[in-house]
Amino acid sequence: MSQETEHVHCLIIGSGPAGYTAAIYAARADLKPVMYTGIIPGGQLTQTTDVDNFPGYPEGIMGPEMMEDLRKQAERFGTEVRFGYITSVDFSSMPRKVVVDENKTVTADTVIIATGASAKWLGLESEQKYNGFGVSACAVCDGFFFKGQDVAIVGAGDTAAEEATYLAKLCKTVHILVRRDEFRASKAMQHRVLNTPNIVIHYNTETKEILGDGRNVTAIRILDNKSGIESELPVTGFFVAIGHKPNTDIFKGWLDMDETGYLITQPDSTKTNIEGVFACGDAQDKIFRQAVTAAGTGCMAALEAERYLAAREHEPEVAKDSVV
Numbered sequence: 486m487s488q489e490t491e492h493v494h495c496l497i498i499g500s501g502p503a504g505y506t507a508a509i510y511a512a513r514a515d516l517k518p519v520m521y522t523g524i525i526p527g528g529q530l531t532q533t534t535d536v537d538n539f540p541g542y543p544e545g546i547m548g549p550e551m552m553e554d555l556r557k558q559a560e561r562f563g564t565e566v567r568f569g570y571i572t573s574v575d576f577s578s579m580p581r582k583v584v585v586d587e588n589k590t591v592t593a594d595t596v597i598i599a600t601g602a603s604a605k606w607l608g609l610e611s612e613q614k615y616n617g618f619g620v621s622a623c624a625v626c627d628g629f630f631f632k633g634q635d636v637a638i639v640g641a642g643d644t645a646a647e648e649a650t651y652l653a654k655l656c657k658t659v660h661i662l663v664r665r666d667e668f669r670a671s672k673a674m675q676h677r678v679l680n681t682p683n684i685v686i687h688y689n690t691e692t693k694e695i696l697g698d699g700r701n702v703t704a705i706r707i708l709d710n711k712s713g714i715e716s717e718l719p720v721t722g723f724f725v726a727i728g729h730k731p732n733t734d735i736f737k738g739w740l741d742m743d744e745t746g747y748l749i750t751q752p753d754s755t756k757t758n759i760e761g762v763f764a765c766g767d768a769q770d771k772i773f774r775q776a777v778t779a780a781g782t783g784c785m786a787a788l789e790a791e792r793y794l795a796a797r798e799h800e801p802e803v804a805k806d807s808v809v
């Protein structure tokens with residue numbers, strides 16, 4: 486049962502590039518945004534090392550540092566950044582309601598959802614140990630560091646196929662590890678993989694362990710699940726591309742989402758099916774999933790929230806508290 490209640494004008498849920506960009510725009514538009522960061526303030530980028538592809542950093546920047554910069558920029562214009570996790574929402578009436586950490590209710594005139602997504606991992610201990618030191622869940626972010634080297638990528642969907650062909654342009658050899666005897670990826674993507682000479686496909690193959698010298702990855706131990714034979718594959722990079730899970734469970738039953746949980750927004754917009762609730766970043770983008778695209782949709786969400794609030798100010802009082 487929640488005890489404390491507070492009303493805010495513009496509530497932002499999530500603190501990745503989408504959330505912070507929305508905050509910068511919303512604060513500059515005088516919407517007095519209040520942001521709840523979620524469990525990992527700064528989001529996925531705080532778990533990576535160098536970011537070389539975000540515009541404006543000619544020498545690159547460390548992920549956590551970049552998120553600090555974004556936080557400071559959002560705060561400079563008056564965003565109130567709070568550590569807290571939204572545990573449930575109620576979008577049945579105006580203003581919209583969310584519960585923070587199960588004990589505080591916040592009502593908001595508009596809500597911007599920027600809860601992001603989490604990469605799925607194999608769950609190996611060694612995968613965690615070498616995360617950021619040869620293990621990565623983003624080829625586009627980290628492939629560059631493995632130029633001219635041998636790498637492996639696990640997964641058989643469109644992401645794995647796309648990332649394998651991306652890595653093949655940079656790396657000497659790309660080993661793609663497919664757990665079944667076929668890909669899940671679309672035929673077109675499979676065709677690209679099959680026609681890239683430096684991609685080696687290992688069907689019926691599982692990763693048992695990531696091996697290293699205590700600092701960096703040096704090889705992986707793989708199992709041929711047909712023959713039962715284990716072997717070592719020398720690689721310096723190990724990419725995991727077995728899917729992402731959008732962090733949208735709390736919105737189930739309120740917001741339209743696809744079968745994997747990605748929020749559905751209107752075309753060319755961040756509008757959800759609930760008036761005044763906008764979604765941006767990886768929570769609604771399963772295709773691009775880049776910091777810069779998340780930032781772009783964060784900007785869109787804030788601009789749409791601003792227009793929405795401006796339009797409401799001109800509505801008669803009675804409509805503002807109505808059930809929608």
Ligand code: NDP
Pocket residue numbers: 607639640641642643644645647664665668669670726727728729771772
């Ligand atoms: P998917 O869920 O489509 O594929 C995940 C893949 O990972 C599957 O092949 C699955 O194997 C494999 N996998 C899952 N768990 C393990 C494990 N423990 N060990 C080994 N392999 C595992 O995820 P994607 O990220 O590839 O794609 C997500 C969505 O985004 C899809 O709808 C896709 O079409 C779309 N997308 C579209 C793109 C485009 O159009 N350009 C680009 C990227 C994504 P199995 O097949 O055996 O289940």
